[in-house]
Amino acid sequence: MKTLWQQQGNENVPQDIQPILKKNSNGPVAKMKRNLRYELWVVIVAYGIASIYFFVAEEGLLSSLGWVYVILGFLFVYYFIRKYRLLNSMECMSCQVKANLSRQVTVLEKYVFWYEIAGTAIIPLFAIYTFWYLVPKLRYMNGKPDLNNNYTLFWIVGTILFTILFYYLNRCYVNKLYGKHIKKLKLMLEQMDDQ
Amino acid sequence: MQPTNKQDEFLSLIDQHKGAIIKVSSLYTRRKEEKDDLFQEIIIQLWKAWPNFKGQSKVSTWLYRIALNTAISGLRKKKTSVIYIDGQDLPHIADSDDHKEKEEKLKSLYDAIHQLPEIDRAIVLLYLEDKSYEEMEDILGINQGTLRVKMNRAKEKLKKTIQTMAYGA
Numbered sequence: 523m524k525t526l527w528q529q530q531g532n533e534n535v536p537q538d539i540q541p542i543l544k545k546n547s548n549g550p551v552a553k554m555k556r557n558l559r560y561e562l563w564v565v566i567v568a569y570g571i572a573s574i575y576f577f578v579a580e581e582g583l584l585s586s587l588g589w590v591y592v593i594l595g596f597l598f599v600y601y602f603i604r605k606y607r608l609l610n611s612m613e614c615m616s617c618q619v620k621a622n623l624s625r626q627v628t629v630l631e632k633y634v635f636w637y638e639i640a641g642t643a644i645i646p647l648f649a650i651y652t653f654w655y656l657v658p659k660l661r662y663m664n665g666k667p668d669l670n671n672n673y674t675l676f677w678i679v680g681t682i683l684f685t686i687l688f689y690y691l692n693r694c695y696v697n698k699l700y701g702k703h704i705k706k707l708k709l710m711l712e713q714m715d716d717q
Numbered sequence: 718m719q720p721t722n723k724q725d726e727f728l729s730l731i732d733q734h735k736g737a738i739i740k741v742s743s744l745y746t747r748r749k750e751e752k753d754d755l756f757q758e759i760i761i762q763l764w765k766a767w768p769n770f771k772g773q774s775k776v777s778t779w780l781y782r783i784a785l786n787t788a789i790s791g792l793r794k795k796k797t798s799v800i801y802i803d804g805q806d807l808p809h810i811a812d813s814d815d816h817k818e819k820e821e822k823l824k825s826l827y828d829a830i831h832q833l834p835e836i837d838r839a840i841v842l843l844y845l846e847d848k849s850y851e852e853m854e855d856i857l858g859i860n861q862g863t864l865r866v867k868m869n870r871a872k873e874k875l876k877k878t879i880q881t882m883a884y885g886a
Binding site: 528540547613615619707713714 | 769
């Protein structure tokens, strides 16, 4: 077997390596980083436009909403920075194969955890912002009376139900994105230890 | 002539070890386009890691770690059926009187190795490349005892697979 193997030649080798050095990686982590950068730009542009609108609309009467969007925008940027740092620490290609696989599993599970937390937390945060701040402000500006207790109960129950629903939807989505890869990495780690 | 800059040094290194990279690419892909893509990705990862390589390990150890990490941990669609490799996509054996027969045997060997799990493929590759168990441990991070057991099992599987393919043909 070894003799046959070592008699192989290199005729099928692409001759020009130099152009390859200028290309970007198509590995999974590089793709995830690129997607994250696109998402960040979308958030910056969308939240930027929303903030500017609220600062100038109604002669500045809604400027406090503009500040809410600015703060949310900064929170998103922080969230993206955390995810980007996790991605940077995910690979160590020059480490031993087992160490690299272990690192990928650990970091990917943390990444998924942050994804699930952020996707779920957005619902109660949005509900609190809408019910406790936005709706009373708009009603006050339109001369309408405050909401009664039935509406408060409705919002609380609705928030809890939507939070639970979004938690499971988010988990399904994240599992679809990364679940199979995590399972595969764990299986390979088991193969390494299995005699 | 001595390489004049880092890129020249790197290209010289790749030239010396391109056979190993081709073999890793051939073992972890099934089609020519996938093989070319994996070959490129390994080169890109080697180039990224090159500035940080200060001779902490042997060059071949460093190179195999990166090549196998790239091949093993990349996301790839799960194969649904066994696809036998087109012999034209494999490295060729130098012309000799029996080179056709050897190429057939080599193709059978590649097909058989392809049916092993990814980690076993890496072990078999390093074994066939004449790496010691100590070097294999350094590359893969699996202890030598486990490597020997896995290699013996892999040899048995390969023998059975090649025999099945020969009788089935």
